[in-house]
Amino acid sequence: MADIPLICENISVKNNTLYFAGQNTELLAKRYGTPVYLMDENRIRERCRTYLGALIEAFGGNAKALYASKACSFKRIYEIIKEEGMGVDVVSSGEIRTALKAGYPLENAYFHSNNKTDADIAYAIENGIGYFVTDNVEELTAVQNEAAKRGIRQKILLRITPGIDPHTYAAVSTGKVDSKFGSAIETGQAEEITRMALQQPNIDLAGFHCHVGSQVFDSDVYLRAADVMLTFIADIAAKTGYAARELDLGGGYGVRYVAEQPQIDIAENIRGVGKFIKEECAQLGIAVPMIAFEPGRSIVADAGMTVYTVGSVKRIPGYKNYVSVDGGMTDNVRFAMYGSPYTVLPTSGLDRPFDMKCSVVGRCCESGDIIQNNVPMPSDIKRGDLIATPTTGAYHYSMASNYNRIPRPPIVMLNNGDSYVAVRRETYDDLVSLDM
Numbered sequence: 001m002a003d004i005p006l007i008c009e010n011i012s013v014k015n016n017t018l019y020f021a022g023q024n025t026e027l028l029a030k031r032y033g034t035p036v037y038l039m040d041e042n043r044i045r046e047r048c049r050t051y052l053g054a055l056i057e058a059f060g061g062n063a064k065a066l067y068a069s070k071a072c073s074f075k076r077i078y079e080i081i082k083e084e085g086m087g088v089d090v091v092s093s094g095e096i097r098t099a100l101k102a103g104y105p106l107e108n109a110y111f112h113s114n115n116k117t118d119a120d121i122a123y124a125i126e127n128g129i130g131y132f133v134t135d136n137v138e139e140l141t142a143v144q145n146e147a148a149k150r151g152i153r154q155k156i157l158l159r160i161t162p163g164i165d166p167h168t169y170a171a172v173s174t175g176k177v178d179s180k181f182g183s184a185i186e187t188g189q190a191e192e193i194t195r196m197a198l199q200q201p202n203i204d205l206a207g208f209h210c211h212v213g214s215q216v217f218d219s220d221v222y223l224r225a226a227d228v229m230l231t232f233i234a235d236i237a238a239k240t241g242y243a244a245r246e247l248d249l250g251g252g253y254g255v256r257y258v259a260e261q262p263q264i265d266i267a268e269n270i271r272g273v274g275k276f277i278k279e280e281c282a283q284l285g286i287a288v289p290m291i292a293f294e295p296g297r298s299i300v301a302d303a304g305m306t307v308y309t310v311g312s313v314k315r316i317p318g319y320k321n322y323v324s325v326d327g328g329m330t331d332n333v334r335f336a337m338y339g340s341p342y343t344v345l346p347t348s349g350l351d352r353p354f355d356m357k358c359s360v361v362g363r364c365c366e367s368g369d370i371i372q373n374n375v376p377m378p379s380d381i382k383r384g385d386l387i388a389t390p391t392t393g394a395y396h397y398s399m400a401s402n403y404n405r406i407p408r409p410p411i412v413m414l415n416n417g418d419s420y421v422a423v424r425r426e427t428y429d430d431l432v433s434l435d436m
């Protein structure tokens with residue numbers, strides 16, 4: 001019998017069958033078809049409560065948890081986030097539209113992105129966006145102009161690059177000075193844009209924002225980011241008299257894709273950051289600003305699992321084995337983009353030895369269409385069997401494509417023994433519906 005890596009508490013094995021959120025994945029696949037994105041609603045809620053609870057414990061009412069909705073954006077998730085009392089980050093008018101459709105109150109939303117068009121800015125202000133997280137001078141001017149036209153004062157945070165390399169994958173590290181995001185402290189540009197923001201009559205500068213990267217396991221990264229940002233706030237206060245009311249420390253807490261990765265104790269982590277911030281503020285002689293975190297991945301990642309049907313098993317003697325599934329880079333592009341690790345498991349017969357190594361690959365016409373290499377699998381795996389990839393709740397549906405005109409899978413929510421479709425499966429007619 002194989003040693004099954006049950007990498008999250010919501011994964012279990014009963015009668016040698018894989019269960020997710022307490023439900024039989026084989027039965028779910030039969031009912032909803034494959035490929036299918038399963039999402040554990042209780043796990044999402046539990047993660048929201050962990051963040052919010054820890055922040056309130058550390059900072060009292062003077063804290064906010066925001067869900068970075070680019071991780072997985074669909075109507076139902078905004079309803080859940082609203083019910084859990086969290087704010088959201090959005091990065092486009094499309095995400096704003098989705099949040100509005102869900103009845104999400106936009107005054108609790110923060111609008112990110114390094115390039116918001118004039119149309120985006122107008123749409124966001126028209127719909128009462130809470131904050132812009134302003135990236136650059138052009139955006140600052142455009143938001144000022146739009147706010148002036150409407151006779152309002154628009155709250156913003158300025159996105160600052162603290163110059164920290166979180167030592168994760170280069171492709172997802174954003175807090176370094178050389179970044180397309182934000183204004184760097186080191187170059188003086190952060191101070192420049194702050195002075196400029198303070199002079200705009202229709203801009204209410206609420207504070208500052210930074211985001212050091214993604215899939216960060218080292219809590220030290222957040223302490224260093226807080227240190228740099230609080231020092232910047234104190235420096236600006238000394239030079240201009242401006243006291244920042246809010247400090248948003250970004251998202252990026254890591255999650256477990258494979259057994260070798262740790263499971264972060266988020267509450268413990270935030271406790272540590274809280275203690276550090278309070279001490280640092282006292283030392284710098286500044287008031288503790290309202291602290292925000294904006295997790296995306298760690299809210300939804302391990303609430304997700306994708307189930308596929310195997311189509312072929314190809315053994316190339318002297319080379320390797322390929323197991324092809326009915327999805328691939330269209331529903332999970334993360335190995336192709338970042339070389340991300342994944343666990344892949346058969347959903348039944350889990351008492352068999354995993355006596356074969358294989359590459360689990362998709363159905364797209366692209367050799368890079370790989371879910372994972374070097375996956376242990378029972379050697380009698382065959383066409384029609386099901387296999388599952390855990391930890392696919394973040395950056396899977398939201399990065400899904402129609403490459404090769406493959407319809408996107410549905411999102412099926414699992415909740416206390418029940419299940420329901422939150423996003424239906426795309427049809428072939430959906431795919432041609434835009435063609436004139």
Ligand SMILES: *Cc1c(COP(=O)(O)O)cnc(C)c1O
Pocket residue numbers: 068070071089112211213214215250251252253294295296297298394
């Ligand atoms: C992507 C992003 C997040 C969320 O990052 P996770 O790794 O998903 O937690 C938060 N803030 C900003 C600015 C981001 O770009």
